Amino acid sequence: xxxxxxxxxxxxxxxxxxxxxxxxxxxxxxxxxxxxxxxxxxxxxxxxxxxxxxxxxxxxxxxxxxxxxxxxxxxxxxxxxxxxxxxxxxxxxxxxxxxxxxxxxxxxxxxxxxxxxxxxxxxxxxxxxxxxxxxxxxxxxxxxxxxxxxxxxxxxxxxxxxxxxxxxxxxxxxxxxxxxxxxxxxxxxxxxxxxxxxxxxxxxxxxxxxxxxxxxxxxxxxxxxxxxxxxxxxxxxxxxxxxxxxxxxxxxxxxxxxxxxxxxxxxxxxxxxxxxxxxxxxxxxxxxxxxxxxxxxxxxxxxxxxxxxxxxxxxxxxxxxxxxxxxxxxxxxxxxxxxxxxxxxxxxxxxxxxxxxxxxxxxxxxxxxxxxxxxxxxxxxxxxxxxxxxxxxxxxxxxxxxxxxxxxxxxxxxxxxxxxxxxxxxxxxxxxxxxxxxxxxxxxxxxxxxxxxxx
Amino acid sequence: xxxxxxxxxxxxxxxxxxxxxxxxxxxxxxxxxxxxxxxxxxxxxxxxxxxxxxxxxxxxxxxxxxxxxxxxxxxxxxxxxxxxxxxxxxxxxxxxxxxxxxxxxxxxxxxxxxxxxxxxxxxxxxxxxxxxxxxxxxxxxxxxxxxxxxxxxxxxxxxxxxxxxxxxxxxxxxxxxxxxxxxxxxxxxxxxxxxxxxxxxxxxxxxxxxxxxxxxxxxxxxxxxxxxxxxxxxxxxxxxxxxxxxxxxxxxxxxxxxxxxxxxxxxxxxxxxxxxxxxxxxxxxxxxxxxxxxxxxxxxxxxxxxxxxxxxxxxxxxxxxxxxxxxxxxxxxxxxxxxxxxxxxxxxxxxxxxxxxxxxxxxxxxxxxxxxxxxxxxxxxxxxxxxxxxxxxxxxxxxxxxxxxxxxxxxxxxxxxxxxxxxxxxxxxxxxxxxxxxxxxxxxxxxxxxxxxxx
Numbered sequence: 001x002x003x004x005x006x007x008x009x010x011x012x013x014x015x016x017x018x019x020x021x022x023x024x025x026x027x028x029x030x031x032x033x034x035x036x037x038x039x040x041x042x043x044x045x046x047x048x049x050x051x052x053x054x055x056x057x058x059x060x061x062x063x064x065x066x067x068x069x070x071x072x073x074x075x076x077x078x079x080x081x082x083x084x085x086x087x088x089x090x091x092x093x094x095x096x097x098x099x100x101x102x103x104x105x106x107x108x109x110x111x112x113x114x115x116x117x118x119x120x121x122x123x124x125x126x127x128x129x130x131x132x133x134x135x136x137x138x139x140x141x142x143x144x145x146x147x148x149x150x151x152x153x154x155x156x157x158x159x160x161x162x163x164x165x166x167x168x169x170x171x172x173x174x175x176x177x178x179x180x181x182x183x184x185x186x187x188x189x190x191x192x193x194x195x196x197x198x199x200x201x202x203x204x205x206x207x208x209x210x211x212x213x214x215x216x217x218x219x220x221x222x223x224x225x226x227x228x229x230x231x232x233x234x235x236x237x238x239x240x241x242x243x244x245x246x247x248x249x250x251x252x253x254x255x256x257x258x259x260x261x262x263x264x265x266x267x268x269x270x271x272x273x274x275x276x277x278x279x280x281x282x283x284x285x286x287x288x289x290x291x292x293x294x295x296x297x298x299x300x301x302x303x304x305x306x307x308x309x310x311x312x313x314x315x316x317x318x319x320x321x322x323x324x325x326x327x328x329x330x331x332x333x334x335x336x337x338x339x340x341x342x343x344x345x346x347x348x349x350x351x352x353x354x355x356x357x358x359x360x361x362x363x364x365x366x367x368x369x370x371x372x373x374x375x376x377x378x379x380x381x382x383x384x385x386x387x388x389x390x391x392x393x394x395x396x397x398x399x400x401x402x403x404x405x406x407x408x409x410x411x412x413x414x415x416x417x418x419x420x421x422x423x424x425x426x427x428x429x430x431x432x433x434x435x436x437x438x439x440x441x442x443x444x445x446x447x448x449x450x451x452x453x454x455x
Numbered sequence: 456x457x458x459x460x461x462x463x464x465x466x467x468x469x470x471x472x473x474x475x476x477x478x479x480x481x482x483x484x485x486x487x488x489x490x491x492x493x494x495x496x497x498x499x500x501x502x503x504x505x506x507x508x509x510x511x512x513x514x515x516x517x518x519x520x521x522x523x524x525x526x527x528x529x530x531x532x533x534x535x536x537x538x539x540x541x542x543x544x545x546x547x548x549x550x551x552x553x554x555x556x557x558x559x560x561x562x563x564x565x566x567x568x569x570x571x572x573x574x575x576x577x578x579x580x581x582x583x584x585x586x587x588x589x590x591x592x593x594x595x596x597x598x599x600x601x602x603x604x605x606x607x608x609x610x611x612x613x614x615x616x617x618x619x620x621x622x623x624x625x626x627x628x629x630x631x632x633x634x635x636x637x638x639x640x641x642x643x644x645x646x647x648x649x650x651x652x653x654x655x656x657x658x659x660x661x662x663x664x665x666x667x668x669x670x671x672x673x674x675x676x677x678x679x680x681x682x683x684x685x686x687x688x689x690x691x692x693x694x695x696x697x698x699x700x701x702x703x704x705x706x707x708x709x710x711x712x713x714x715x716x717x718x719x720x721x722x723x724x725x726x727x728x729x730x731x732x733x734x735x736x737x738x739x740x741x742x743x744x745x746x747x748x749x750x751x752x753x754x755x756x757x758x759x760x761x762x763x764x765x766x767x768x769x770x771x772x773x774x775x776x777x778x779x780x781x782x783x784x785x786x787x788x789x790x791x792x793x794x795x796x797x798x799x800x801x802x803x804x805x806x807x808x809x810x811x812x813x814x815x816x817x818x819x820x821x822x823x824x825x826x827x828x829x830x831x832x833x834x835x836x837x838x839x840x841x842x843x844x845x846x847x848x849x850x851x852x853x854x855x856x857x858x859x860x861x862x863x864x865x866x867x868x869x870x871x872x873x874x875x876x877x878x879x880x881x882x883x884x885x886x887x888x889x890x891x892x893x894x895x896x897x898x899x900x901x902x903x904x905x906x907x908x909x910x
Contacts, residue, residue: 030663032681156646163647170625170642170684187625187642191611192618208485224709226487227702229625229684246701247682250708254679257712258796264719265792265881266785274797275808279815283822286789290823290855293785294830297778304774305838311773318766318773319759322889323752325777330721330748330882334741337720341713342729353730360734367738368745375749383760400745426720426881427785434777 006037014045022052026061035064043069043076059091068276070100078108086115093167095140095248098127102137103271135219136212138252139233139242144172146199148182153195159187167245171230174203179239181207181232209234212241217256217344220249260344263422264337266293289425296431303435307442314445316384320376320392321441327372327396328403328437329430335361335407336429340421343411354412358405365404366397373397391448395441402440403433461492469500477507481516490519498524498531514546523731525555533563541570548622550595550703553582557592558726590674591667593707594688594697599627601654603637608650614642622700626685629658634694636662636687664689667696672711672799675704715799718877719792721748744880751886758890762897769900771839775831775847776896782827783854783892784885790816790862791884795876798866809867813860820859821852828852846903850896857895858888 006025013021026034026049038046038061046069050058062070077085089097089112101109101124109128113121123141130136144166146155155172163169172190174183183203193202209232210219223231223246231249233242259269268285270277304311311317339357377393407429411421461480468476481489481504493501493516501524505513517525532540544552544567556564556579564583568576578596585591599621601610610627618624627645629638638658648657664687665674678686678701686704688697714724723740725732732740759766766772794812832848862884866876 028661030661030681160647163643169646187646188618191624191642192615206483206485224702224705226485229701246684246705247679250679250701250705253705253709254712254800257709257716258800261712261716261719261792261796264716265788267789267792270793273801274793275801275811279818282793282815282819286786286819287823287826289789290782290785290827291830293781294778294827297781298830298834300777301774301834301838304777308770308774312770315763315767315770318776319756319763321773321776322755322759322780322893323749326748326752326882326886326889327745330745331741333720333882334722334744337716337722338725338729338737341716345709345713346728346730356730360737363734364737364741368742371742372745372749375746375753379753379756383756427781427788431781434781438777 007040010037010041010049011045014041014048019052022049025049026053026057031057031060032064034061039065039069043072046073047076055087055091059088062088063092063096066273066276067099067103068272071103074100074104075108078112082115085112089116090120093140094123094127094142095138095167098124098137102128102132130212133216134212135210135214135216135233135244136242138216138219138248139212139244140167140248141242142167143230143232143240143243144169145240146172146174146185148174148176148198148200148203150199151195152190152193152197152199152202155185155190155199156195159190167243168230171228171243173207173232173240173243174199175240181209181234181238181240183207184232207232209238210244211236216252219244220252220256223249224253256344260340260422263420264340264426266290266425266427289427293427293431296428296435300431300434300438303438307438310442310445314388314449316388317391317441317445319383320380320395323376323379324392324395324399324441325430325434325437327376328399328433329426330403331365331368331372331400332403332407332429332433333426335364335404336411336424336426339408340411340424343415343421357408357412361404361408362401365401368404369397369400372400387448391441391445394448395437395444398440398444399433399437402436403429406433462495465492465496465504466500469496469503474507477504480504481508481512486512486515487519489516494520494524498527501528502531510542510546514543517543518547518551521728521731522554522558523727526558529555529559530563533567537570540567544571545575548595549578549582549597550593550622553579553592557583557587585667588671589667590665590669590671590688590699591697593671593674593703594667594699595622595703596697597622598685598687598695598698599624600695601627601629601640603629603631603653603655603658605654606650607645607648607652607654607657610640610645610654611650614645622698623685626683626698628662628687628695628698629654630695636664636689636693636695638662639687662687664693665699666691671707674699675707675711678704679708711799715795715877718875718880719795721745721880721882744882748882748886751883751890755886755889755893758893762893765897765900769843769904771843772846772896772900774838775835775850776893778831778834779847779850779854779896780885780889780892782831782851783858783888784881785858786820786823786827786855787858787862787884787888788881790819790859791866791879791881794863795866795879798870798876812863812867816859816863817856820856823859824852824855827855842903846896846900849903850892850899853895853899854888854892857891858884861888 010025038049050061074085142165144159144162146158159169170187172185173181176182183205184207185199185203189202208226210222212233212235230243230245232240233244235241262269266289268288270285373393373396376396377389380389380392410429411424414424415421465480493504529540597620599614599617601613614624625642627640628636631637638660639662640654640658644657663681665677667688667690685698685700687695688699690696717724721744723743725740828848828851831851832844835844835847865879865884869879870876
């Protein structure tokens with residue numbers, strides 16, 4: 001709702017080169033709102049508007065722009081104004097900076113690094129070295145730190161000095177000389193404590209932390225579980241190396257949910273928003289899955305070919321082929337959806353109650369299968385005949401049970417072998433169940449209606 | 456990983472009625488961890504362990520238990536110890552309390568309310584009156600408040616007094632005598648400011664807030680967009696009525712993602728975690744969708760019946776029926792998945808770029824369709840013959856284009872009419888495309904192979 005009102009104003013300011021107006025635009029609005037309005041402009045216009053503001057504000061707004069726009073701006077400055085780009089990169093917060101740089105080519109990064117001040121350069125190199133989607137890759141190194149032997153009064157004094165360039169000062173970590181994480185105090189605790197209390201007596205010692213190589217999804221889950229504003233990240237010697245804050249955890253949760261949704265729909269996950277993804281990338285990410293699924297459908301065709309003489313004798317069978325196959329696929333999709341989401345959200349442990357899950361799904365499959373079998377039987381009878389109805393009904397019951405069980409078991413199996421359960425997409429389960437579904441359908445037909453002489 | 460280590464210890468303490476041990480268990484661990492361990496015990500055991508702790512700690516742990524366990528405990532106390540239940544309800548934080556009460560029956564709530572102190576009772580009645588999934592239903596009324604004319608020193612003094620029973624003191628809201636929201640200061644600003652500064656000069660005035668009747672998904676999205684720790688909730692006269700905090704927003708995002716995932720897999724969304732949902736509820740939530748989808752498949756069977764004579768002449772057509780139908784369904788699932796997630800995550804505005812989305816999907820559909828048509832044509836030729844291959848190929852191209860466009864348009868159409876786009880589940884799109892797919896398949900066959908005399 002903001003952009004439609006503000007964009008024309010801003011474009012007028014640009015036309016009149018009204019730098020005061022543009023500076024006010026940046027200062028008065030929340031940087032997220034400024035970013036939203038700027039997103040609709042040309043790169044050169046965005047650069048002009050930001051140029052009217054001080055460096056801090058420029059970078060604050062930049063950090064709220066979508067990554068695809070940030071990259072475009074950086075590539076523009078790389079060609080035309082390296083000095084401005086260097087100042088930006090030095091001023092950016094450490095996690096947002098690495099998010100951006102990790103999307104550039106290695107050559108681009110290597111060309112930029114020498115221009116950046118030593119301290120920031122080291123920080124970038126360290127953070128870039130962590131594997132993608134690990135705690136190290138999403139953490140920030142700008143956290144508030146205190147030694148344990150000072151008083152609350154002194155602590156507050158020091159926090160005042162640290163505050164301007166720390167991501168948060170609401171959670172403060174206490175370390176020893178070797179940077180080992182000893183404890184934690186919240187600013188709330190500091191405000192409530194007597195000024196002369198020593199931190200040793202105030203801090204909580206059993207700090208819940210994550211390891212730098214933990215998966216980002218686990219990190220976000222921990223933050224969510226404990227309702228933390230931030231969680232400390234330590235290396236394998238319990239030395240504090242960074243923190244992950246609530247806003248980044250929220251973005252991770254959303255990113256992972258999107259990734260799982262895309263996989264469930266048989267789309268290889270996108271890096272950017274749908275509209276920011278080039279058509280060619282979408283073609284590739286969808287095409288690859290469609291080819292896999294088509295291959296499975298070709299296998300179904302080959303299987304049907306084995307039963308060609310049966311099909312020719314019982315020509316009515318084609319009528320209920322879609323029903324039979326869809327029943328199995330749909331029941332399988334339901335189970336896979338429930339199990340994959342359960343594994344992602346509720347069950348962060350490696351030992352999940354496999355047996356209980358399998359039993360539940362088996363009962364569900366049998367019950368749902370029997371019920372749907374009734375529908376199949378009724379219409380089979382109505383459209384063709386009683387025995388044919390029985391063929392359809394019996395097949396539906398078996399296929400639904402099979403679909404339910406494989407939809408539940410395959411994601412758990414994937415997880416067991418260390419793969420992402422979400423890779424077991426719904427259409428893939430449907431495609432696999434299709435092949436077996438054909439075998440069941442024809443076997444039941446032969447059983448109930450009698451075999452036919454092969455032509 | 457915690458429970459496996461701690462549960463046996465705790466059970467031993469229970470056996471020995473070791474109240475000191477149990478009290479230490481509750482005090483030393485983070486309440487989320489205690490809750491995780493307790494979750495595996497019987498209700499009566501949970502009540503015994505909690506009984507060893509002070510009221511504050513009992514409630515802290517209770518609030519981290521899954522809602523299904525909280526409800527079971529409340530129902531137990533309702534029968535056996537109403538006094539303890541009353542104390543719990545009075546001590547709980549206002550948002551968690553309403554979450555719990557809203558899951559009880561109206562009769563249960565009406566029986567409990569008279570036992571609760573007046574202030575809390577009014578708070579409960581007010582919060583229960585907001586529609587489910589609105590800002591009002593998820594907000595807490597325990598926020599930090601200050602008037603505008605005091606100094607920073609005085610503000611910190613007052614915050615110290617408010618701190619113990621406020622959900623957060625990191626964001627403080629400034630109101631006038633009529634409770635109208637005037638401004639906002641963060642504790643960070645207060646710590647950094649000179650003690651004699653008056654809040655009027657320090658506070659930010661353009662406070663970003665949400666309305667009490669805004670949808671919870673929008674509220675969580677705003678919090679995420681601005682990286683807030685909390686967002687204020689106002690009524691239609693801009694009077695502050697509550698705040699929604701980051702942890703609740705994160706839960707909402709996850710809940711909504713789960714709901715969308717379930718819908719995409721054709722499961723009516725569950726209220727509890729998969730394992731906490733009774734089998735009967737699952738049967739109902741899955742069965743209802745399977746019946747809808749089976750009805751669509753019966754319609755497909757009826758459609759196929761119209762072409763019975765064609766099927767009898769061109770008996771090979773059954774081979775590629777699954778391929779043809781799956782191609783359309785899979786392409787449609789992909790589009791629906793991408794568009795639904797895009798609408799949920801990136802596009803909170805009501806005016807989305809429909810035309811651009813539709814054009815993109817049309818191009819994608821035609822390109823993917825042509826490519827998959829090649830596969831269909833090749834195997835059609837191999838398995839049957841060249842003209843038959845052409846029938847399959849041409850059908851696949853058309854069905855994929857149709858699937859892509861309907862997968863993209865139907866969710867947008869749902870949204871346009873104010874319905875949840877996610878209701879347009881992937882299997883439903885596949886089922887709808889199936890019916891048209893049959894018509895296309897047979898029409899193309901008649902066109903290319905010639906019509907047949909009806910038997």
